Amino acid sequence: MDFSRLETSSKIGDGWRYPAAEPRRSGWLDVDAEAGHRIYWEEYGAAGGEPVMVLHGGPGGACSPEMARFFDPARYRIILFDQRGCGKSEPNVAAAGPAAALRHNDTPHLIDDINRLRDALDIAGPMHVFGGSWGSTLAMAYAIAFPQHCASLILRGIFLGSAEDLDYLYQGNAATWHEAPYALTAPGAYINYPDEWAELLGVLSVAERRDVMASYKAIFDMVPQTDAERERQLHAALVWSLWEGTISNLIPEHGATGKFGDADFALCFAQIEAHFFANDLFLEPGHLIGGASTLASIPVHIVHGRFDEVCPLTQASRLVAALRDAGREPATYVVTNAGHSAMERENALALTAIMDGLPPLR
Missing domain, CATH: 3.40.50.1820 (Alpha/Beta hydrolase fold, catalytic domain)
Structure with a gap:
């Protein structure tokens, strides 16, 4: 089958009215x-x-x-x-x-x-x-x-x-996902992004999924003592970042993660978001x-x-x-x-x- 005519991006691309510029x-x-x-x-x-x-x-x-x-x-x-x-x-x-x-x-x-x-x-x-x-x-x-x-x-x-806005984005069906990953038990962005949702929840244990944001915050708050802990923290930040980056576009660009897949960006983005979300902004x-x-x-x-x-x-x-x-x-x-x-x-x-x-x- 010929899929060449399908849209591959919903981004503006070269459609800007004003040109790129350097700061004054x-x-x-x-x-x-x-x-x-x-x-x-x-x-x-x-x-x-x-x-x-x-x-x-x-x-x-x-x-x-x-x-x-x-x-x-x-x-x-x-x-x-x-x-x-x-x-x-x-x-x-x-x-x-x-x-x-x-x-x-x-x-x-x-x-x-x-x-x-x-x-x-x-x-x-x-x-x-x-x-x-x-x-x-x-x-x-x-x-x-x-x-x-x-x-x-x-x-x-x-x-x-x-709270309901954040639950839509991060909680969804997480608490029961291990029993029925495709069950529509609660509203949430997971409905349209089941594979990406699986990546987000895959970082956490079944018990940790009862409160996804709190569990990620605990990972980010950890002071790593071993290479394994450092690796888990960075992986969690990247998964958190890529979840939001992917679902931000009407047509997700899976092959081009952009800044959301950059380790330094992800560490800032994920940890600052979790910090603000844990404190009601x-x-x-x-x-x-x-x-x-x-x-x-x-x-x-x-x-x-x-x-x-x-x-x-x-x-x-x-x-x-x-x-x-x-x-x-x-x-x-x-x-x-x-x-x-x-x-x-x-x-x-x-x-x-x-x-x-x-x-x-x-």
């Missing part, structure tokens, strides 16, 4: 002398342009230059930065270990880091805040704390981080939806993939309903025929179109 300038900013944190940042686009603060996902996902391609470089001043513990920020989980890199690594500190970066880069007025997945969470938390700094929120793949339960009246004072633009298995569409639905209850429709609400990743073609094109269509800041 970059550097590190000391943000926490006590814990030793300094964050790495890059700036693209127009020096005098409208500022856009880009918040990456994960947590622990780090930025890449491709993230600057959503924005017209003649109009926008684009700021990317790696959040604490990941990417080029220091201390880095992979290089320095979790004890150093996870100290003071929480949502309130990340919010403070955004303000420190604003000040260091001489951003005095409101800015656009652009974030996807965990970046949408951090963007909303920041906007609730500092609405006066936000000209607009551009959010992709809404992540509210409730360092937010009070219901904080984001409870802050809808504040969010409603800001133009909120939402792009969400209908086939998002990392952050199912119901999370965007809950946010939109809360904004409406607060008396304001989202400025934009686009449901794409895409998965989770910002690099999915329809998500990337929708986000670019929103940025192109924003009214100029005065």
